[in-house]
Amino acid sequence: MGDQAGRALHIVIVTDAAPPQVNGVVRTLRQTSEELGKLGHRVDTITPEDFRTVPLPSYKEIRIALRPYPRIARLLDREKPDAIHIATEGPLGHAARRYCLSRGVPFTTSFHTRFPEYLHARTRFPQSWSYAYVRRFHAPSSSVMVATPTLRQELAERGFTNLKLWSRGVDTELFRPRPELREGQDEQRRPLWLYxxxxxxxxxxxxxxETDLPGTKMVVGDGPRLEHLKKKFRDVEFTGALFGDKLAEAFARADCFVFPSRTDTFGLVLVEALASGTPVAAYPVQGPIDIITDPATGCLDEDLRTACLTALEKGSREACRAHALSYSWEACTRQFLSNLVLIDREREAGSGMLESAAAQAKAPVPA
Structure with missing residues (x-):
């Protein structure tokens, strides 16, 4: 039995972002599914792994499903879940949206990625056109879940409706200060700046x-520009993608975590860095401004060099860790649960009345 008024729910999450992709969306959905299971709910995830796929042009690491609607319709007809959440605006998300609209079934969505900005960066496609398309995708959703108050305000100004907060958490057992890794390190390499x-x-x-900084720069991750950057910046340490303890150790070794993105909706790595005791340097943009709220946890500045040097000087590893402890995956999962809208199967063929899950959540929902 679940903790939702004694009822265990069957929740289907539809996502175009799934392993082997490595990103914040994948980690968030995986962790949320695990936490929902701990709360007694059953979660089924529909991902590209269940379909024939092709690589996304210019981004071969991402594979997209081909003609997914017939199979998604069969799956959802068979499973008859209590709630459907559509996490992405890709082919699977569109197929699930089509299914729900054709049957009068309520659903929720989430806004994880700034595709209009990403598309503009790659092709110069007008952002206003892309946002109109994305806004239309989310318009029928009963709840459009967003990670931060700043993003909610921005999307509301762009004409999005039904916006609800769904924050993020961090594994504070995995991502933790590891002072033993910093003892006896080669001081000539420090400060160690990490992305x-x-x-x-x-x-x-x-x-x-390109920022002029003392010490050593390290980049952890993989992607389409890795080889280009390796050739361009030969004095930078590129490790490729790291996972588990190896990733956590990289965070804990660093003197400062540098987050140069201007387009992330949250930046889960920011909280992972803080949990590891590492202060953050970033631009004062959506994502960082919602997380780095104490000078002891980092610095935000339009001059990235100033942000880096200030974070290094004034950052407190103890304050970073303390701030990260306020981010709980359980609290975030209860927030997600409270935003769901349940399918009233008894009335689905008639009035299609909706039942909000918010009234069922026992624990307080974080603001």
């Missing part, structure tokens, strides 16, 4: 690597 994330044009990594 973790996709190595792609929209992440603005060049801004970090």
């Amino acid at each position: 973790v994330g996709r190595v792609a044009v929209e992440k603005n990594i060049d801004a970090f690597l």
Whole structure:
């Protein structure tokens, strides 16, 4: 039995972002599914792994499903879940949306990725056109979940409706200070400046690597620009993608985590860095401004060099860790659960009345 008024729910999450992709969306959905299971709910995830796929042009690491609607319709007809959440605006998301609209079934969505900005960075396609398309995708959703108050305000100004907060968490057992890794390190390499994330044009990594900083720069991650950046910045340490303890150790070794992106909706790596005791340097943009709220946890500045040097000087590893402890995956999962809208199967063929899951959540929902 679940903790939702004694009822265990069957939830289907539809996502075009899934392993082997490595990004914040994949980690968020995986962790949320695990937490929902701990709360007694059943979660089925529909991903590209269940379909014939092709690589996304210019981004071969991402595979997209071909003609997914017939199979998605059969799956959802058979499973008859209590709630459907559509996590992405890709082919699977569109197929699930079509299914729900054709049957009068309520559903929720989430806005994880700034595709209009990413598309503009790669092709110069007008952002206003892309946002109109994305806004239309989310318009029928009963709840459009967003990670931060700043993003909610921005999307509301762009005409999005039904916006609800769904924050993020961090594994504070995996991502933790590891002082033993910092003892006896080669002082000539320090300070150690770290970037973790996709190595792609929209992440603005060049801004970090071009910044004049003492010490050593390290980039952890994989992506379409990795080989280009390796050739361009030969004095930078590129490790490729790291996972588990190896990734956590990289965070804990660093003196400062540098986040040059201007387009992320949250930046899960920011909280992972803080949990590891590492202060953050970033631009004062959506994502960082919602997380780095204490000077002891980092610095935000339009001059990235100033942000880096200030974070290094004033950052407190103890304050970073303390701030990260306020991010709980359980609290975030309860927030997600409260935003769901349940399918009333008894009335589905008639009035299609909706039942909000918010009234069922026992624990307080984070603001």
